[in-house]
Amino acid sequence: MSDQQVVRPAPISGFPEWTPEIRLVELHWLDRIRRTFERYGFCSVETPSVEALDVLLAKGETSQEVYTLRRLQADDSADEARLGLHFDLTVPTARYVAQHFNDLVFPFKRYQIQRVWRGERPQEGRFREFTQCDIDVINVDSVPLHFDAELPRIVHEILTGLELPGWTLNINNRKVLQGFYEGLGIGDPLAVIRIADKIDKVGPAGVQRMLADDLGLSTEQITACLELAQVRGTDSSVIKDITRLGAKSDLLTEGLDELAFVLDSLSDLPTGSVVADLSVARGLDYYTGTVYECKFTDWPDYGSICAGGRYENLAGSFIRRSLPGIGLSIGLTRIFAKLVAEGLIQPGPSSPSDVLVVVPSDERRQAAVATAARLRERGLNTELYHQADKIGKQIRYASRKGIPFVWFPPFEEGGPHEVKDMASGEQTAADPTSWHRP
């Protein structure tokens, strides 16, 4: 062992890392998410982690904290600072679709599971490096309403499969909000949306005050806005609750038709899992129709665990084509890290192995090697113990790694194979060419 200086490694705040038994659970989550995306026919896309700063900032200075790259041994030449790590998967997707426009089949249906980076001050639920699982549809000129219902169905299937603690996928429609405010005679409906988006933080009283002080709305207008924000419902009967409030406009009618279509299309899902919630505004300016937001029931202040919506012109910074889209993003790291912190992830085995094959002795090593090869050929994840050693020690190794079966190849030429079920302790004769994991 060298006597060199030791740099004691410590976790870096905001950059999560898991031990193998937790990582194995995360990997199962990632597999399930990907499999569901593919079950609906979405293709995989990956983009570089890095984009030109021009691209990241194409919509003007972003509110996100971008990490830029610099070579350690760089001189101070200007072109070094022109690359940054992507802070979401939406900007890279817009750039990707514009750049590969002629090579894609539209409607372009893709999923993208990648890490993103934000130079934020870390706090609960905020990471500086985290994985997002995005699914988007982008089309030329218009995106069929079909997808406004298909995307939440896919995400519902995923979140249900992950067996998360209580959550609700809330749905709203920006045309309903904007059309409703227009119908009240409000001149700048987007300003109302931006204020309404703050209701979680400042409460109804805060919103009321801002609508009066900042926008100068009348008491009647404010009352109607707050009444709208209180509308919630599990099916398209909410439409009546909204029309009952009296505002009228063509945009409102269009939005209500869209919202009704989405809710009717999802009516077979368990009641209460997908809910129309007219308080959901999603402050981002680029949303123009359906919007989604999903939160944990028990931790409403933790913020959204998946979110998205419809946008009319996302790639307009990169190509002179009208490319509207709709997308939903699952905040994998946000969700997973919360459940780890709450002790709700049960750490299982630290090995993907089905079987550990014992090496009885150096003389019988070849028999053990051959047995492991047979089991692997049959699709079983199989570890071969790494040396001849006491049998008890080999069994203990399997136990510590959570390997469910220990296999004993013949201890002498022509002897029997046996397999031990580590859960029951039962040990029985078995044939490596036909054994199946029970």
Add this chain to the structure above:
Amino acid sequence: MSDQQVVRPAPISGFPEWTPEIRLVELHWLDRIRRTFERYGFCSVETPSVEALDVLLAKGETSQEVYTLRRLQADDSADEARLGLHFDLTVPTARYVAQHFNDLVFPFKRYQIQRVWRGERPQEGRFREFTQCDIDVINVDSVPLHFDAELPRIVHEILTGLELPGWTLNINNRKVLQGFYEGLGIGDPLAVIRIADKIDKVGPAGVQRMLADDLGLSTEQITACLELAQVRGTDSSVIKDITRLGAKSDLLTEGLDELAFVLDSLSDLPTGSVVADLSVARGLDYYTGTVYECKFTDWPDYGSICAGGRYENLAGSFIRRSLPGIGLSIGLTRIFAKLVAEGLIQPGPSSPSDVLVVVPSDERRQAAVATAARLRERGLNTELYHQADKIGKQIRYASRKGIPFVWFPPFEEGGPHEVKDMASGEQTAADPTSWHRP
């Protein structure tokens, strides 16, 4: 469409990106690599993309071009510059094992498939962001020789499965080289290894000159060194070819025993795929035993496509424990990008779908939705066409995306289901609750 300014996106040199049909092939490669690692019982580890610069540079200034991170809106405070993107997966693994030492089961067998970054000038086969697939075993105090044979077996299985054009996995042992040079009475055998490593670049004559000029070796010593570098063989008969050269030392004997064990253990693999090549030196100082290097037969100058070896003390910078290891790294992006450039990746479908379900009309939409749901429940990746449209247009969409089957739900209540095989053009009656993809 807005009239905002358009930033024309262009590829960034050194950061590869694939269209969906190429990405789908890459994804199949990644799945196969991971599956094989797991088939041998290795667990998954991921580390953050980012490490403290102290960690990245723990062994002194690295020869790799490290990218450091900086927040776009950062002030010039000193602590901003202390993070960098990892340039390989070996340093992060050493740090991970040291940091989580008490939570791991040893021998610690893990695989790690992640992107790494190097701020190099891009050229053929060199990328600034690329994916590596590493497999390592780390243990306390000593690593069984078993793994020196198991790792190349795993990589052999992977490369064979990927159906790469011709390649050879070359094996050598640093103890053989060092022990041989010691046996010749050379005082600084590591200096010879460093020079011998350059044989691909400068040729035997160049090595001969450097051994004479830089190290002052005698003609006999140089001749023996060059003879050793010419030894190649597909089985342990190479041991005789080496002992015949006359050098003797305890270290040489130890190295030859190890080399013979590895070659004998792999003797069931197809002849010529794994070859003992005594010219392989792997210049990195940290290798101490078995070393591996794999190249394309037809493109020897392209450099190694996977490489690795045994190291006695990798984590010594981070923990006061002796933690030797052995590892092999597959340069996924290097390999894949080369085959793409050579036109050897056949772009297949751009969709993971088995089936496209046609929407015959708005009235029959629910029948189409229900049919797609049945097929998905049965594990088939199924796209539902996004709107009622001309049937020919829907079939053309499937054709353009390479979807192999088009499903026609009943065009009227109670009618038959039919499925069209896009390859043969044949259309037959089918039942969505029992149909299997042929």
